[in-house]
Structures are given as C-alpha cells and as structure tokens.
Amino acid sequence: MKWSEVVGLVTRHRFLFAIGGVVGIAIIMTAVSLSLYVTSGTSRLDLSRPGYESVRKDVQDRPEETFNSDGPINKAALDEFDRLLQKRRANLNGLGDFEDTSLDDASLRLTP
Amino acid sequence: MKASRRISLLAVLAVFLVSPAVSAEAVPLSDRQIQVIKANCLGAQNSIQQLQRTEAVTRVNRGRAYESISKLFVALNSRVAINKLDAPALTSATTEMEHRFTAFKDDYSAYEDVLSDTAKLSCAVQPVTFYDTLTHARELRAKVAADIKAINEMLDAYQQGVKDLRAQVNEDQQ
Numbered sequence: 627m628k629w630s631e632v633v634g635l636v637t638r639h640r641f642l643f644a645i646g647g648v649v650g651i652a653i654i655m656t657a658v659s660l661s662l663y664v665t666s667g668t669s670r671l672d673l674s675r676p677g678y679e680s681v682r683k684d685v686q687d688r689p690e691e692t693f694n695s696d697g698p699i700n701k702a703a704l705d706e707f708d709r710l711l712q713k714r715r716a717n718l719n720g721l722g723d724f725e726d727t728s729l730d731d732a733s734l735r736l737t738p
Numbered sequence: 739m740k741a742s743r744r745i746s747l748l749a750v751l752a753v754f755l756v757s758p759a760v761s762a763e764a765v766p767l768s769d770r771q772i773q774v775i776k777a778n779c780l781g782a783q784n785s786i787q788q789l790q791r792t793e794a795v796t797r798v799n800r801g802r803a804y805e806s807i808s809k810l811f812v813a814l815n816s817r818v819a820i821n822k823l824d825a826p827a828l829t830s831a832t833t834e835m836e837h838r839f840t841a842f843k844d845d846y847s848a849y850e851d852v853l854s855d856t857a858k859l860s861c862a863v864q865p866v867t868f869y870d871t872l873t874h875a876r877e878l879r880a881k882v883a884a885d886i887k888a889i890n891e892m893l894d895a896y897q898q899g900v901k902d903l904r905a906q907v908n909e910d911q912q
Contacts, residue, residue, distance in 0.1 A: 667847045671798055677791065684795045690806055695816040699823055704904050707814055711900075714810065715893060718803050722796040724883040728789050729876050734782035736869070738770045 686717070772865050779861035779868055786857045786872075790850070797846050804839050804889065811835070811896060823906065827899035835892040842885035849878035 636643050663669050673682050693710055697703060731737045767775070775782075811832045818825045852875040861868035 667843070670847055670850045671794065671801070673794060673798065677787075678794065681791045681795045684799075686799045686802060693810050693813040695813040696820065697817060699817055699821045699903070699907055701904070701907070703817070704900060704907065707810070707900065710810055711807065711893075711897065714803060714807050718800070718807075721799050721803070722793065723886050724793065724796075724879050728785070729872070729879060734785055734872075735778045736771075736775055736782055738768070738774045 690714070767866060767869060775865040775869055776862050779865065782872075783857050783859075783861060786853060790853055790857065794850075797850075800886070801843070804835075804842075807893065808832070808836065808839070814900070818903065823903065825899055825903045825906075827902060828896060831892050831896040831899055835889060835896070838885060838889045838892055842882065842889060845878065845881045845885055849875060849882050852878055 663672075669675075672678075673685060691710055691713075693707055727733050811828070815825075815828055815832055818828060852871060856868065856871045856875050859868045859871060
C-alpha cells in the first residue's frame with residue numbers, strides 16, 4: 627500500500643480514525659497512570675481501595691496548629707514550639723508501632 | 739575405582755561445605771507443624787488481611803504525623819537562622835529524621851509487598867512457602883519497628899537541641 631493510499635484511506639474514514647486514536651491515547655495514558663500508581667507506592671497507602679471501608683474512619687485528618695517560621699526566638703516562642711511538638715508526639719505515641727504480636731505463630735494459631 | 743572414590747570424597751566434601759549455609763537460612767518445619775499450617779492457614783490469612791488494613795491506617799497516620807513534625811522543625815530552624823543563632827544540632831537532627839522517615843516509607847512498602855504475598859499464597863498447597871514468606875514478613879516488620887525507634891531517637895535529639903537553644907537564649911538575655 628502506497629503512502630498516498632494510506633492518506634486517502636485515513637481521509638475517507640476520518641471520524642473512525644479519530645475515535646480510534648483517542649481511545650488509543652486514553653489506553654496509553656491510563657496504563658502510564660496505573661504503573662505510576664503502583665510503582666510509586668501510592669497504591670499501598672490508598673485507603674479508598676475495596677476492603678478498606680471499615681478502617682477509613684480511623685485516618686486522622688484534622689487541621690493542626692502551625693509554628694510561624696518568622697519571629698523572635700525567646701522563651702514564649704520556645705514554649706509555644708514545645709507545646710506543639712508535645713501535642714504531636716502524644717498523638718504519635720497513640721499509634722501502632724509494628725511491634726505487637728499480631729504476626730506471631732501463636733496469634734495466627736500456627737503452633738502445633 | 740580410584741576415580742569413583744575421588745568423586746565420592748568430593749561429594750561428601752561438597753555436602754559439608756553447602757549444608758551449614760542451607761540450614762542457616764530456614765529451620766525445617768516438622769511434619770506436625772506442616773499439618774497445623776495446612777489446617778489453620780486460611781484463618782491465619784484472614785488475620786493477616788485484617789492486620790494489613792489496620793497497619794495501612796497506621797502507616798498513613800504515622801506518615802502524616804511525621805510530615806507535620808518535620809514542618810514544625812523546618813519552621814523553627816528557619817526562625818533560628820533568621821535570628822542568627824547557632825543551633826547545628828537542630829539542623830542535623832532534622833536531616834537525620836528526614837532520612838529515617840524515607841527509610842520507614844521504603845521498609846513499610848517492602849513489608850507490605852511481602853505481607854500481601856503471604857495473604858495471597860495457596861497456603862494449604864504450599865505450606866512451607868507460606869511459612870517462609872511469613873517469616874520474611876516478620877523480619878521486614880521488625881525493620882519498620884526499628885525505623886520508628888530511630889525516628890523517636892531523632893525526635894529526642896531535636897528536643898535536646900531545643901533545650902540547649904533555650905539555655906543559649908537565656909544566657910543572651912541575661
């Protein structure tokens with residue numbers, strides 16, 4: 627098939643080729659997005675996945691007080707900083723630390 | 739005859755050289771243990787899937803908390819720099835904390851991958867593979883726990899740096 631014939635074919639079926647091209651581009655973009663979603667590790671943190679409905683409510687999503695990066699360094703400023711840091715550390719202490727026995731043989735009932 | 743003796747000797751020698759490495763990798767499971775794994779592994783996989791869900795939330799919440807603390811540190815470090823004070827301990831603890839946080843994220847991803855594999859395996863058909871994967875997941879989980887401890891140490895180091903800064907500010911004001 628000559629180049630002029632290819633051009634003629636495309637020109638005759640412009641609409642069909644346009645739809646095919648759009649679908650092809652959409653498939654490529656989706657494949658790239660999905661591969662980025664998986665390789666970047668976002669998929670592991672995505673709690674909107676099926677099966678995670680019951681735990682979604684446990685995600686902490688409240689606005690927190692911030693510390694101004696501009697201003698003097700004095701007792702009041704350091705007290706304010708300490709207060710904010712202590713609050714965040716107290717929150718951290720309440721979170722799981724991957725040290726419990728959930729994966730032990732006894733917990734999984736794999737002990738003879 | 740001599741040749742076959744030599745081959746036998748080499749074979750025995752090879753067994754001695756290879757055996758310790760093999761036994762160090764995994765403790766062989768007894769038949770009784772394999773039977774228990776076959777019988778209970780589906781229940782274990784359910785528990786693992788539940789743990790996966792709970793720990794995904796923990797990972798997200800910890801990540802957000804660390805990012806929030808990191809912003810707090812950057813703000814104070816910036817204020818220290820603007821006020822031309824000397825507090826190298828604060829910047830080094832911040833940098834180290836960032837490194838530890840990256841390690842935490844990477845180690846959690848590796849752990850999550852292996853835990854997913856453990857939950858998906860046909861454990862009744864491959865009980866030994868299931869148990870080996872589970873053992874690997876435990877090792878990776880211990881790494882995540884170690885990362886959390888290391889981050890806590892960095893938080894302590896930063897707080898100590900703030901104490902020193904407080905003493906420096908008090909001295910300057912007197």
